[in-house]
Amino acid sequence: MNTSDQSPILDRRGLAKNRIEALADGIFAVAMTLLVLDIKSPENRAFETSADLIDHLVRLEHSFAMYAISFVVLAIFWIAHHFLFHFIRHVDRRLLWINMGFLLLVTFVPFSTDLVGDHGHFTLPLFVYGVNLLALGALLTVQLRYMAGRPELSTPDLTPAAVAHMRREIGIYALIPLASMAVSLFYPRVGMYCYLLLAIPAFVSSRIDRHFHPAARGAAGAHPEEP
Amino acid sequence: MNTSDQSPILDRRGLAKNRIEALADGIFAVAMTLLVLDIKSPENRAFETSADLIDHLVRLEHSFAMYAISFVVLAIFWIAHHFLFHFIRHVDRRLLWINMGFLLLVTFVPFSTDLVGDHGHFTLPLFVYGVNLLALGALLTVQLRYMAGRPELSTPDLTPAAVAHMRREIGIYALIPLASMAVSLFYPRVGMYCYLLLAIPAFVSSRIDRHFHPAARGAAGAHPEEP
Amino acid sequence: MNTSDQSPILDRRGLAKNRIEALADGIFAVAMTLLVLDIKSPENRAFETSADLIDHLVRLEHSFAMYAISFVVLAIFWIAHHFLFHFIRHVDRRLLWINMGFLLLVTFVPFSTDLVGDHGHFTLPLFVYGVNLLALGALLTVQLRYMAGRPELSTPDLTPAAVAHMRREIGIYALIPLASMAVSLFYPRVGMYCYLLLAIPAFVSSRIDRHFHPAARGAAGAHPEEP
Amino acid sequence: MNTSDQSPILDRRGLAKNRIEALADGIFAVAMTLLVLDIKSPENRAFETSADLIDHLVRLEHSFAMYAISFVVLAIFWIAHHFLFHFIRHVDRRLLWINMGFLLLVTFVPFSTDLVGDHGHFTLPLFVYGVNLLALGALLTVQLRYMAGRPELSTPDLTPAAVAHMRREIGIYALIPLASMAVSLFYPRVGMYCYLLLAIPAFVSSRIDRHFHPAARGAAGAHPEEP
Numbered sequence: 009m010n011t012s013d014q015s016p017i018l019d020r021r022g023l024a025k026n027r028i029e030a031l032a033d034g035i036f037a038v039a040m041t042l043l044v045l046d047i048k049s050p051e052n053r054a055f056e057t058s059a060d061l062i063d064h065l066v067r068l069e070h071s072f073a074m075y076a077i078s079f080v081v082l083a084i085f086w087i088a089h090h091f092l093f094h095f096i097r098h099v100d101r102r103l104l105w106i107n108m109g110f111l112l113l114v115t116f117v118p119f120s121t122d123l124v125g126d127h128g129h130f131t132l133p134l135f136v137y138g139v140n141l142l143a144l145g146a147l148l149t150v151q152l153r154y155m156a157g158r159p160e161l162s163t164p165d166l167t168p169a170a171v172a173h174m175r176r177e178i179g180i181y182a183l184i185p186l187a188s189m190a191v192s193l194f195y196p197r198v199g200m201y202c203y204l205l206l207a208i209p210a211f212v213s214s215r216i217d218r219h220f221h222p223a224a225r226g227a228a229g230a231h232p233e234e235p
Numbered sequence: 236m237n238t239s240d241q242s243p244i245l246d247r248r249g250l251a252k253n254r255i256e257a258l259a260d261g262i263f264a265v266a267m268t269l270l271v272l273d274i275k276s277p278e279n280r281a282f283e284t285s286a287d288l289i290d291h292l293v294r295l296e297h298s299f300a301m302y303a304i305s306f307v308v309l310a311i312f313w314i315a316h317h318f319l320f321h322f323i324r325h326v327d328r329r330l331l332w333i334n335m336g337f338l339l340l341v342t343f344v345p346f347s348t349d350l351v352g353d354h355g356h357f358t359l360p361l362f363v364y365g366v367n368l369l370a371l372g373a374l375l376t377v378q379l380r381y382m383a384g385r386p387e388l389s390t391p392d393l394t395p396a397a398v399a400h401m402r403r404e405i406g407i408y409a410l411i412p413l414a415s416m417a418v419s420l421f422y423p424r425v426g427m428y429c430y431l432l433l434a435i436p437a438f439v440s441s442r443i444d445r446h447f448h449p450a451a452r453g454a455a456g457a458h459p460e461e462p
Numbered sequence: 463m464n465t466s467d468q469s470p471i472l473d474r475r476g477l478a479k480n481r482i483e484a485l486a487d488g489i490f491a492v493a494m495t496l497l498v499l500d501i502k503s504p505e506n507r508a509f510e511t512s513a514d515l516i517d518h519l520v521r522l523e524h525s526f527a528m529y530a531i532s533f534v535v536l537a538i539f540w541i542a543h544h545f546l547f548h549f550i551r552h553v554d555r556r557l558l559w560i561n562m563g564f565l566l567l568v569t570f571v572p573f574s575t576d577l578v579g580d581h582g583h584f585t586l587p588l589f590v591y592g593v594n595l596l597a598l599g600a601l602l603t604v605q606l607r608y609m610a611g612r613p614e615l616s617t618p619d620l621t622p623a624a625v626a627h628m629r630r631e632i633g634i635y636a637l638i639p640l641a642s643m644a645v646s647l648f649y650p651r652v653g654m655y656c657y658l659l660l661a662i663p664a665f666v667s668s669r670i671d672r673h674f675h676p677a678a679r680g681a682a683g684a685h686p687e688e689p
Numbered sequence: 690m691n692t693s694d695q696s697p698i699l700d701r702r703g704l705a706k707n708r709i710e711a712l713a714d715g716i717f718a719v720a721m722t723l724l725v726l727d728i729k730s731p732e733n734r735a736f737e738t739s740a741d742l743i744d745h746l747v748r749l750e751h752s753f754a755m756y757a758i759s760f761v762v763l764a765i766f767w768i769a770h771h772f773l774f775h776f777i778r779h780v781d782r783r784l785l786w787i788n789m790g791f792l793l794l795v796t797f798v799p800f801s802t803d804l805v806g807d808h809g810h811f812t813l814p815l816f817v818y819g820v821n822l823l824a825l826g827a828l829l830t831v832q833l834r835y836m837a838g839r840p841e842l843s844t845p846d847l848t849p850a851a852v853a854h855m856r857r858e859i860g861i862y863a864l865i866p867l868a869s870m871a872v873s874l875f876y877p878r879v880g881m882y883c884y885l886l887l888a889i890p891a892f893v894s895s896r897i898d899r900h901f902h903p904a905a906r907g908a909a910g911a912h913p914e915e916p
Contacts, residue, residue: 023447027256027317029708034264034488037715041723041796042268058811076793083789087782090708101314101444105437108310112303115268130285210786217782220704250674254483254544261491261715269495328541328671332664335537339530342495357512477901481710481771488718496722555768555898559891562764566757569722584739 022098028107029093035111036086039118043078046122047071070200074125077203078117084181084210085114085144091174092151094220095166103161106154110147116140124200134192134199138185145182149175170219180209249325249388255334256320262338263313266345270305273349274298297427301352304430305344311408311437312341312371318401319378321447322393330388333381337374343367351427361419361426365412372409376402397446407436476552476615482561483547489565490540493572497532500576501525524654528579531657532571538635538664539568539598545628546605548674549620557615560608564601570594578654588646588653592639599636603629624673634663703779703842709788710774716792717767720799724759727803728752751881755806758884759798765862765891766795766825772855773832775901776847784842787835791828797821805881815873815880819866826863830856851900861890 047068055061089110096103120140123133155162156171184205192199274295282288316337323330347367350360382389383398411432419426501522509515543564550557574594577587609616610625638659646653728749736742770791777784801821804814836843837852865886873880 023317023321027260027320030257030260030711031264031313033708033711034261034491034715035268037488037712038265038268038492038719040792041716041719041799042272044796044800045723047800055808055811058813061808061811061813079793079796080789083786083792086712087785087789090704090785093708094704098447100447104314104317105310108307108314111267111310112306115271115306118268119271119274127282127288130282130288132285132288220779220781250544250548254487254547257484257487258491258540261488261718262495264715265492265495265719269499325674327674331541331544332537335534335541338494338537339533342498342533345495346498346501354509354515357509357515359512359515477771477775481714481774484711484714485718485767488715489722492719492722496726552901554901558768558771559764562761562768565721565764566760569725569760572722573725573728581736581742584736584742586739586742 071125078121106151138189141185298352305348333378365416368412525579532575560605592643595639752806759802787832819870822866
């Protein structure tokens, strides 16, 4: 009778994480797809020659670049969110609200992207964009800290080492908006292209990855699994 | 023979709740992401100085405020919907239609938000917005009552106490649109900012929360967890 | 060894239905939320008095009506799709393509809705809309017939009686577009409001419902539930 | 001791694939639904006669065709993605980034579709569209190759034969954009309609299908099904 407490049926009684994951995935999906709408297709103009059309598209260069940059930025935050939720077993009201703040900032990214794409020769748009990304990183850190302090909500995998690895990774990403904002004070357009540096930490495997690899389970669990 | 009725295989034969959850999450995600599109980015204007751009953005103040307010409003209703569905085991046609009415009102929020953001110096938009939110709350109450009367659709966790807690919480949220509409008869803009009061009930843990906490399973399940 | 073929682990090897369900839910969610964008909010106009604004909104009457009608129409087809997929165990390529045709028609609904909302004083838009809905119903029938002929893809619940009940229900829905198109030859606007008749079959429980009710499992599963 | 590593509980420790599936389904759903928005509904015009309206819609012929073609193209890539993920057990960072590149190209499809719909009398739009589709196919091949080299991420079903069948199918699809681009050098509009050839490989069952059919489990699971 007591063992049945461990059964999956009772375990479901904690508030499940699948719906906030679904909402987050939906919001990320819409935001990532809307980015391309910011590139104004020359639909209302009839071009006389193919060269005119090419000319028009070339002038949209900054919009294309910001579309790709913001897609990668959202992809980075989505992956970080995915990694974080890997360690969650249950959610509570506060964790939901931390996520809602995070998602509010995600929905703001298409707006700040558009601002940089259209007015990126000024410094202000790059500061709006940079602060948007820093705030996203800050909320991930808040969530990580909240989870680390509540073992009943997280899986046993969330060891202090895993927390430290994730904090370090979020910290590295914060350096790029800071660099971009500093540069944009003098050269706004160069500040915008600073975000291409995101490619360095994003694609490189870091220490946190071995927590997710099935072959690394021994390292994460530090003990053989059913002796 | 009787115990096999409790088996997960037979249990699946009732209409599963996961798809209406997925549809609701999708509609909330789209509505929450579209809110930012209501802020008209000054894309077709070339600003001569950075001050002109700042000036333009400052004049969008009400649109920014309504975007944040409506995001929080939708987040509140999403969380309430999440809490309600935690107690559902199966759905039937009527429960699906109650949810469809609820979701129709969710898709109307971007429209009523836009109306307040653009014409919030009149009383009418604030009444449209307030009635929209009251109707959302009313449909949640209808759903709660429907579930309470059909034990075959809900989990045993849905005790009369849980129902009472949820009804009280929905009731508290209804006070804010009512206050906003009353104030907007005299000062429309002040009526709009009444919605900032939503922060008070939204972030505070209420009694209903302990129904979802894994540590509170004892209370719901009537027997201790780890002796 | 043979019985292990029934085991959930091996059973997963067939192509799972959850992803086409997720795609369908996503497309329905986006289409249902985009409907409200067809109502042109008077954002670029500054109204001098509240009466001017009311006047403007009243003139959007047909757009509001079509938004609500199309939401209900999409809800009906979503519920029918949900009912149909309740009986599916695995999908194959052809079933995926039948669904893709169905979803293509779903994405066309916002366009045909807009056409009726803006130009509903002509007959043509009502024919486009009516044919759109008839084609949606036709594809559901094709899918039902396909499933009925492939027991390896469907659950044992899909009895000939269940198939007959679902075919009859889809047939009843087809009567309303036919009526609307006939009426619109003479009075287009009346043809549009014919769709309000959808409320009659949509909200009424039909025979098919007892296949989904957990209490009706006895009928489907061939043994009584609580003796 | 070793066999316990195969247990479902331990198996969950690898990074689950369900969230990247959900993100992909969301992005596909939004992109597929946005396609219809590229058809400019004549909302701001009042047509005097029904013939004027018909005339206007007929002139949108290329936009309607591109909407249907791109929906089918996205459906093909979604099905291919679905087939590929059928064989995945766990994901890692690199697999996530391969998918992000794939999804970036998916979000670009509404833009390139619009370009062909509006300016398809030039060669350039058809090259942009063709390269977009070739890049999508290339990333699927990269993903397939990555999975084939990492048995710890994929299911045992991913036999060399399955890999070969999928590579061949992706290759066949690549022929159509190549043909379209070649033809568009001389006749852009004919190049556009080359995509109707997609119907041939898309709807025909290929060898890969028997890997997904529950009746083909014998081949995958090494023992006959119905003795």
